[in-house]
Amino acid sequence: MISHVLIAIISVLLVAAYLAAVLAGNPVYSALSMGIAFFLTALLFVLLGAPFLAAVQVIIYVGAMLVLFLFIVMMFDLNKSSLTPVRFKPSTILSYFLIMLVLLTGFFVARSVVRMPSGFAITGFGSARNIGFNLMHYYLLPFELASFVLLVGVFGAIAFIKNRRGT
Amino acid sequence: MNYQLLFVLSFVLFVVGMIGVAMRRNVIIVLVSLELMLNAVNILFVSASKYLHTLDGQVFVIMVITIAAAEAAIALALVVRLFRTMGMVKIDDLKRLKW
Numbered sequence: 001m002i003s004h005v006l007i008a009i010i011s012v013l014l015v016a017a018y019l020a021a022v023l024a025g026n027p028v029y030s031a032l033s034m035g036i037a038f039f040l041t042a043l044l045f046v047l048l049g050a051p052f053l054a055a056v057q058v059i060i061y062v063g064a065m066l067v068l069f070l071f072i073v074m075m076f077d078l079n080k081s082s083l084t085p086v087r088f089k090p091s092t093i094l095s096y097f098l099i100m101l102v103l104l105t106g107f108f109v110a111r112s113v114v115r116m117p118s119g120f121a122i123t124g125f126g127s128a129r130n131i132g133f134n135l136m137h138y139y140l141l142p143f144e145l146a147s148f149v150l151l152v153g154v155f156g157a158i159a160f161i162k163n164r165r166g167t
Numbered sequence: 168m169n170y171q172l173l174f175v176l177s178f179v180l181f182v183v184g185m186i187g188v189a190m191r192r193n194v195i196i197v198l199v200s201l202e203l204m205l206n207a208v209n210i211l212f213v214s215a216s217k218y219l220h221t222l223d224g225q226v227f228v229i230m231v232i233t234i235a236a237a238e239a240a241i242a243l244a245l246v247v248r249l250f251r252t253m254g255m256v257k258i259d260d261l262k263r264l265k266w
Contacts, residue, residue: 004169011176018180018203022187027195034199041206048173048217050225057209060232065202065239072243073195076250126216126225134222135229146233153237160244 003047006110010047014040027073035066050126173214180207192258194249198242205235 017040021033038061045054124130135143184207187200209228216224253260 007173011172014176015179015183018183021203022183022191022196022200024196027193027199030193030196030199034203037203038206041210044210045213048213050213050216050228053209053213053225053228056229056232060236061202061206065236068239068243069195069199072246075247125220126222130222131225131229134226139226139230142230146230149237150233153240157240157244160241160248 007044007047010040010044014044028070031066031069031073034069035062038062038066045126049124051124052126052128052131170214170218174211177207177211177214180204180210183207194246194258197258198239198246201242202235202239205231 014037017033017037021030021037024030024033038057042054042057042062045051045057181204184200184204187203188197191197191200209231212224212228212231216222249261
């Protein structure tokens with residue numbers, strides 16, 4: 001029952017993060033809100049019985065794609081007028097501290113209330129073993145095609161970036 | 168487990184991402200919205216996988232993540248190219264492609 005409440009809370013936070021990402025004025029804030037949305041999605045995946053996908057979500061989306069987006073944004077000349085200098089007011093620091101406190105209490109409450117069976121991520125419903133078995137037995141051709149798509153993507157990205165006059 | 172709420176959630180998130188793709192003029196934010204749309208589809212897949220007690224949805228999420236990664240790499244390479252040749256990242260300035 002408590003996981004239903006957690007799912008509802010995460011849903012509301014997800015909509016808020018999506019709106020923040022879509023309506024942000026600064027691309028940096030948009031990308032960071034996208035990272036928050038991906039983290040919340042990983043939490044939702046854990047609650048929905050997909051621990052392996054939650055790990056994949058954090059590693060690929062937050063670890064690789066968010067960094068890629070931030071890299072590209074930082075490469076460009078941002079509109080200087082849209083950037084405000086960083087101000088460290090005491091209220092700002094206090095609010096960040098409060099957010100950290102809320103997150104920590106949420107973590108401990110969730111850990112004491114939501115009980116995952118032991119070894120769930122290894123042999124359970126959405127575990128790496130079961131997904132790998134499905135992928136290798138029933139979805140072998142799509143799996144190979146996906147690897148081919150990634151290869152073509154690498155070639156395309158290099159071809160776009162490369163200068164015509166060599167290197 | 169109320170699955171209808173999860174399905175409605177993913178629809179709402181998809182529409183929010185679609186609004187971002189349609190309305191925003193900054194290329195980076197449009198790409199972010201595109202990724203968010205794919206993420207909303209992932210949520211729908213995972214909740215349907217739990218609803219049907221089959222793993223096919225979760226396998227498809229892996230495929231979607233693969234496509235999203237390739238798409239992000241290509242699109243960001245295009246953005247870098249665009250910025251180098253035209254010096255801007257606004258979609259409105261791309262009207263010169265029409266003739």
